[in-house]
């Protein structure tokens with residue numbers, strides 16, 4: 189083996205000196221993957237790292253910033269901290285973008301009903317009683333009602349078996365009035381998420397999390413049937429804001445299946461240069477400061493400070509983190525991953541939380557469900573253009 193290759197291997201084996209997780213509080217997440225238990229950290233990880241596939245594919249270590257969403261995220265930094273360039277960013281209004289999309293979908297659903305006598309149908313599988321998941325499912329069902337899509341909800345207790353969830357998915361797979369099926373994430377820890385998501389018929393996988401849809405998104409020569417809704421929402425907000433992606437440097441913070449991974453793949457299809465920042469990245473601030481666009485889906489309140497941004501950068505905040513707020517009725521309020529007050533002084537455009545990516549994510553789910561129904565009724569021959 190050549191000297192350079194040896195040096196590279198040695199560098200890859202070294203633990204990062206100051207991983208991002210070192211700087212992070214143990215904070216609440218809205219899209220958290222389930223964290224590894226202590227047993228998993230010691231046992232499973234050691235066992236996995238001995239197999240030849242993990243040597244080449246990398247050890248299966250969860251990102252350290254993934255925490256249960258029940259905890260309360262860190263409070264905002266003291267006002268006045270950070271960089272003040274005195275500029276004012278355009279606020280990208282996700283609510284109004286979502287409203288326009290819903291308006292168009294309503295019209296297309298009406299036309300479908302006239303043409304074939306059917307409307308699209310969405311089935312939602314909700315396991316357990318997480319408050320945040322229950323809210324998101326409510327938004328999805330309300331969105332369906334608004335545009336005329338039929339919706340069915342299967343609610344299962346948190347202690348049900350994996351087989352019961354798969355059975356529920358299978359029943360919806362067989363139902364011709366259902367064109368889209370989604371399983372609300374995260375699932376309880378004892379369940380094999382991969383197995384459950386793979387049970388969804390490819391043609392009804394409106395969340396786009398089926399391994400084949402993800403694989404096809406990753407291969408530029410292929411087209412997935414469905415692209416994950418949050419990734420589509422980020423792209424829609426950027427494109428509608430007139431931002432040209434070709435050759436742009438994008439810092440994608442987070443690499444989850446729900447947001448970070450599919451968004452980074454979609455951005456590459458749009459010819460952006462993408463840096464993926466995760467909990468073990470040693471120099472996140474340096475990377476974001478060099479980026480034209482910063483998209484954050486870490487699930488850590490106020491992680492991205494004004495000083496992390498290049499002047500004029502575009503900021504898309506996917507985080508939805510609860511932070512304590514005694515003035516609110518519920519004792520908490522939602523905030524993004526980005527310290528909005530600071531970032532808005534540096535960025536040229538920024539999405540707020542709430543009212544940014546979230547509502548567009550729901551609208552994209554409705555759009556995917558409509559596309560699926562169009563394919564099923566022969567009103568389209570191809571999935572929507574990426």
Ligand SMILES: Nc1nc2c(c(=O)[nH]1)N[C@@H](CN(C=O)c1ccc(C(=O)N[C@@H](CCC(=O)O)C(=O)O)cc1)CN2
Pocket residue numbers: 218219323324325327370371372373374395417418446508522541542543544545546547549550
């Ligand atoms: N099966 C899936 N599970 C999860 C997904 C997903 O796309 N598919 N994404 C997230 C949660 N999520 C949708 O499920 C989601 C999160 C947030 C919002 C939203 O509209 N947020 C609002 C604020 C919320 C509030 O006020 O309560 C906003 O940002 O304005 C929509 C959907 C994880 N799980």
